Amino acid sequence: MDEVRFWSTYRTTDQVRETMQIGIESDTKDLLAYYQCDHGNILIDATGHYDGQFVSGAGTIEYEISGAKLGFVVPVSRQAKVQIELPGVGTSAFTYVIETIPDASVGRLSVSGTYIFSDNIPFSLPSNVVTFEAANVHSTSTKFSYYGKNSSGREQNSTWVTVQVEQSSCVPDACGVCNGDNSTCTCLQTPYKGYDEAELERLLLIYEIEESLNLLNEIEIQLDQASDGLDSNNGANLDDELAKVQDFREACLETFSEKLGDFLGELSNIDA
Numbered sequence: 001m002d003e004v005r006f007w008s009t010y011r012t013t014d015q016v017r018e019t020m021q022i023g024i025e026s027d028t029k030d031l032l033a034y035y036q037c038d039h040g041n042i043l044i045d046a047t048g049h050y051d052g053q054f055v056s057g058a059g060t061i062e063y064e065i066s067g068a069k070l071g072f073v074v075p076v077s078r079q080a081k082v083q084i085e086l087p088g089v090g091t092s093a094f095t096y097v098i099e100t101i102p103d104a105s106v107g108r109l110s111v112s113g114t115y116i117f118s119d120n121i122p123f124s125l126p127s128n129v130v131t132f133e134a135a136n137v138h139s140t141s142t143k144f145s146y147y148g149k150n151s152s153g154r155e156q157n158s159t160w161v162t163v164q165v166e167q168s169s170c171v172p173d174a175c176g177v178c179n180g181d182n183s184t185c186t187c188l189q190t191p192y193k194g195y196d197e198a199e200l201e202r203l204l205l206i207y208e209i210e211e212s213l214n215l216l217n218e219i220e221i222q223l224d225q226a227s228d229g230l231d232s233n234n235g236a237n238l239d240d241e242l243a244k245v246q247d248f249r250e251a252c253l254e255t256f257s258e259k260l261g262d263f264l265g266e267l268s269n270i271d272a
Contacts, residue, residue: 071161078138079135095150
């Protein structure tokens with residue numbers, strides 16, 4: 001047994017089971033007194049009402065590594081860092097050891113700037129504080145575990161810490177994708193002004209082709225200007241360059257422009 005809780009109301013079996021393996025908030029509804037038993041022989045009521053102390057006929061109470069610490073949940077924002085203080089039990093000194101690491105796709109642990117990976121666990125901490133760095137995810141949770149050890153050995157059971165990356169930090173794009181760029185779905189609501197999705201795709205394609213034609217026209221204008229500039233010079237080498245430019249325009253750009261124009265005409269006649 002690690003914690004003692006007194007409630008002012010009846011607790012169903014399901015309610016007891018929901019919180020029996022984890023710590024709870026001291027302001028939980030109907031919680032009358034809450035003793036976490038983490039302060040030596042002094043009983044501190046986390047609700048602030050009924051502090052006390054242990055009474056033992058055997059004399060001084062000896063505290064050992066408990067092996068019964070309850071897991072807890074730590075909230076963190078997307079792509080944020082949070083320092084997690086790992087709770088101990090009693091007054092015995094021991095070293096905190098990270099036993100398992102969180103899912104790397106959700107986040108990673110570090111201490112004093114050193115990241116903890118699967119190839120360097122178990123990882124002994126210099127204190128009882130570790131940093132969790134959340135990845136670019138949301139509404140996702142992951143777990144890691146730790147235990148205490150000293151000259152007497154290690155805890156029989158490990159303690160699990162659950163880290164919950166919160167939904168509130170997500171900034172969705174127009175498609176509802178967290179941190180998206182509007183490229184993962186069709187963001188335009190259909191039907192749009194009477195057009196169904198097929199009609200909209202056809203109109204957008206026509207627009208892209210027209211823009212391509214406009215670009216080709218601009219290139220042709222620039223080529224004409226270059227030709228005029230070359231034509232104004234009488235050198236033999238300039239005549240050769242002029243011929244090359246004209247050949248390029250006639251053999252490539254004009255043919256491509258004509259073919260694209262024909263395709264545009266055919267596409268405009270297709271029913272959506």
